[in-house]
Amino acid sequence: MVISKEWDNLLELISDGIIITDHQGVIVKVNKAYERMLSIKAVDLVGRNMSDLKREGFLEESSSLKVIETKHPVTLIQEHFGKDLIVTGMPMFNEQNELILVINCVRDITELNQLKRSMQQIEQINHSYFEQLTYLRQREIHLDGLVAHSQSMREVLTNALKVAAVDSPVMLRGESGVGKEVIAKFIHQNSRRNGEAFIKVNCGAIPEKLMESEFFGYESGAFTGAGKGGKPGVFELANKGTLFLDEVGDMSLDLQVKLLRVLEEKEFRRIGGVKTIQTDVRIIAATHQHLEEMVAQKQFRQDLYYRLQVYPISIPPLRERKEDIPYLVDSFARKYEEKHPVPLHIDPMVKQLLCRCDWPGNIRELFNMLERLAITSNNGEILPDHLPLEMYRPVGSTLPRNFLEEVEMFEYQGLKQALVIHKTTRKAAQSLGMSQTTYVRKLNLYRDKFEADPKMEQEIL
Numbered sequence: 001m002v003i004s005k006e007w008d009n010l011l012e013l014i015s016d017g018i019i020i021t022d023h024q025g026v027i028v029k030v031n032k033a034y035e036r037m038l039s040i041k042a043v044d045l046v047g048r049n050m051s052d053l054k055r056e057g058f059l060e061e062s063s064s065l066k067v068i069e070t071k072h073p074v075t076l077i078q079e080h081f082g083k084d085l086i087v088t089g090m091p092m093f094n095e096q097n098e099l100i101l102v103i104n105c106v107r108d109i110t111e112l113n114q115l116k117r118s119m120q121q122i123e124q125i126n127h128s129y130f131e132q133l134t135y136l137r138q139r140e141i142h143l144d145g146l147v148a149h150s151q152s153m154r155e156v157l158t159n160a161l162k163v164a165a166v167d168s169p170v171m172l173r174g175e176s177g178v179g180k181e182v183i184a185k186f187i188h189q190n191s192r193r194n195g196e197a198f199i200k201v202n203c204g205a206i207p208e209k210l211m212e213s214e215f216f217g218y219e220s221g222a223f224t225g226a227g228k229g230g231k232p233g234v235f236e237l238a239n240k241g242t243l244f245l246d247e248v249g250d251m252s253l254d255l256q257v258k259l260l261r262v263l264e265e266k267e268f269r270r271i272g273g274v275k276t277i278q279t280d281v282r283i284i285a286a287t288h289q290h291l292e293e294m295v296a297q298k299q300f301r302q303d304l305y306y307r308l309q310v311y312p313i314s315i316p317p318l319r320e321r322k323e324d325i326p327y328l329v330d331s332f333a334r335k336y337e338e339k340h341p342v343p344l345h346i347d348p349m350v351k352q353l354l355c356r357c358d359w360p361g362n363i364r365e366l367f368n369m370l371e372r373l374a375i376t377s378n379n380g381e382i383l384p385d386h387l388p389l390e391m392y393r394p395v396g397s398t399l400p401r402n403f404l405e406e407v408e409m410f411e412y413q414g415l416k417q418a419l420v421i422h423k424t425t426r427k428a429a430q431s432l433g434m435s436q437t438t439y440v441r442k443l444n445l446y447r448d449k450f451e452a453d454p455k456m457e458q459e460i461l
């Protein structure tokens with residue numbers, strides 16, 4: 001098959017490499033772009049069969065041979081002489097539908113691939129910079145004493161950082177003492193409002209009658225006892241800053257309506273005042289209550305609930321992130337040392353023992369206990385035997401040494417717990433579904449095994 005002069009000229013104008021074979025795979029045309037791309041002369045290829053070139057290792061795959069085999073277009077990606085190539089082979093048929101030529105279009109995608117790899121590297125670098133940035137921002141606050149070592153708390157901080165970047169209301173959920181206020185401050189410090197006021201109102205602590213004036217302030221003479229010159233409320237004080245509404249579930253329905261109105265209209269009036277005051281505050285609410293149930297029972301307004309619940313963050317209880325405890329203890333010690341002349345040394349075994357407790361009062365309870373221990377310790381040294389008896393187990397003989405003893409210790413705690421609740425061994429045994437004899441035998445056995453001073457424990461029981 002001979003290619004006409006016009007076609008030949010045309011093929012030389014194309015910037016992609018072109019290599020054409022006949023229906024048997026014999027090369028009939030190689031354009032200049034192909035020669036340049038693969039640094040090869042057309043005369044060395046024209047007249048050669050693709051099957052021979054493949055056999056000699058010139059190429060691994062031949063699109064021409066594949067097209068001849070299938071009679072369909074074929075696209076291959078090949079590495080050829082150190083270059084990444086994309087090759088598309090197209091069949092050409094005569095009027096009798098017989099294959100006469102295969103036209104292969106070859107494009108060098110080496111640079112494109114390099115670009116793709118560079119892009120991927122840049123993306124990876126960007127990602128690691130972002131992670132480092134988040135980490136550094138968290139560390140900065142960590143230096144303020146905020147501990148977030150556990151995975152769950154790191155997720156809380158990541159979410160808090162995300163929401164800090166916008167102005168939406170945040171709802172912090174979590175048991176008492178888990179650190180809702182700490183996270184509220186963290187959000188404020190990392191928001192554009194940092195540097196402006198952070199005002200906290202405990203909605204559960206202020207008598208209902210005073211709540212409205214606490215929120216919106218009053219003008220002089222607004223009511224009996226209103227001070228001269230009036231007083232600004234928290235919405236004025238927190239202007240441009242953040243208003244932290246702690247225990248928002250304790251707010252009266254009446255005040256809920258007023259709060260919702262301010263949030264929607266962004267303006268209010270002092271009690272007894274005529275002037276409308278514009279307000280620009282970011283609301284962070286917190287509660288340990290089940291607000292959804294309160295909404296169902298009409299104790300909390302649904303519209304306010306949706307308004308505040310735009311971005312909820314749940315802070316897990318300490319018992320679900322005990323790995324934070326040793327770091328919290330260190331954080332406490334650092335804070336304590338800032339205020340007291342005596343350095344605090346907390347024995348590592350104390351940290352271990354503290355990790356065994358469930359801390360229903362969460363971090364507040366942990367810190368209160370540490371404070372008590374720090375005060376009662378002689379020289380700032382806190383040792384295991386300073387801990388309350390139910391926490392303290394002398395090292396060695398009485399601490400579980402293996403899995404079986406761990407299980408026994410667990411069983412022993414259950415036996416004791418049942419006795420505390422049910423008062424008599426008969427009822428305790430009944431509650432655990434065992435006979436009184438078994439109960440007493442196990443209790444005595446474990447008591448001898450795990451208690452430093454069984455007599456003392458007896459008194460407690």
Ligand SMILES: Nc1ncnc2c1ncn2[C@@H]1O[C@H](COP(=O)(O)OP(=O)(O)OP(=O)(O)O)[C@@H](O)[C@H]1O
Pocket residue numbers: 145146147148174175176177178179180181182183246288328331363364367
């Ligand atoms: N992640 C933390 N790192 C260090 N200290 C913390 C952390 N979380 C809480 N604390 C400390 O624990 C104590 C209780 O925290 P906070 O007052 O924020 O809890 P809360 O959930 O707001 O409690 P409540 O619901 O009773 O108001 C504070 O002394 C606080 O500094």
